[in-house]
Amino acid sequence: xxxxxxxxxxxxxxxxxxxxxxxxxxxxxxxxxxxxxxxxxxxxxxxxxxxxxxxxxxxxxxxxxxxxxxxxxxxxxxxxxxxxxxxxxxxxxxxxxxxxxxxxxxxxxxxxxxxxxxxxxxxxxxxxxxxxxxxxxxxxxxxxxx
Numbered sequence: 001x002x003x004x005x006x007x008x009x010x011x012x013x014x015x016x017x018x019x020x021x022x023x024x025x026x027x028x029x030x031x032x033x034x035x036x037x038x039x040x041x042x043x044x045x046x047x048x049x050x051x052x053x054x055x056x057x058x059x060x061x062x063x064x065x066x067x068x069x070x071x072x073x074x075x076x077x078x079x080x081x082x083x084x085x086x087x088x089x090x091x092x093x094x095x096x097x098x099x100x101x102x103x104x105x106x107x108x109x110x111x112x113x114x115x116x117x118x119x120x121x122x123x124x125x126x127x128x129x130x131x132x133x134x135x136x137x138x139x140x141x142x143x144x145x146x
Contacts, residue, residue: 003060007048011057014040020058034058 015021018040020033034054041049041057089097 001049001051001056008060008064010041010045010048011037011061015061 014037018033018037020030020037023029023033031054034057038049038052038054038057041052086094086097
């Protein structure tokens with residue numbers, strides 16, 4: 001039997017209605033659920049599912065799931081390979097690739113190296129501030145002494 005989109009939809013409707021996956025695999029309940037699905041498909045759509053067996057519907061559903069999983073797996077493998085190649089490339093190759101891709105990210109700003117004069121200027125400011133605070137604190141004391 002050839003599976004079409006319409007047949008897939010009919011099978012999916014019956015599977016959703018009866019929910020055969022609620023039972024453990026290879027149990028009597030699971031087998032009965034799949035047999036009921038096939039019997040309903042055969043009685044409701046005799047022209048489409050005339051010779052369907054329960055195993056055929058179940059296998060087709062599992063094959064569709066596996067195909068979807070394989071596509072995702074291949075996509076993940078391709079992404080992983082790309083990441084590995086990018087990690088192994090030299091810095092010059094990375095810069096060339098970024099230029100070709102048109103990355104607008106700007107390179108990190110170079111840090112300005114501090115010189116000793118900057119530190120001295122900062123220390124002078126701190127000393128001046130401390131002196132001003134001390135002078136303000138001593139003013140009330142001198143007023144009390146006078």
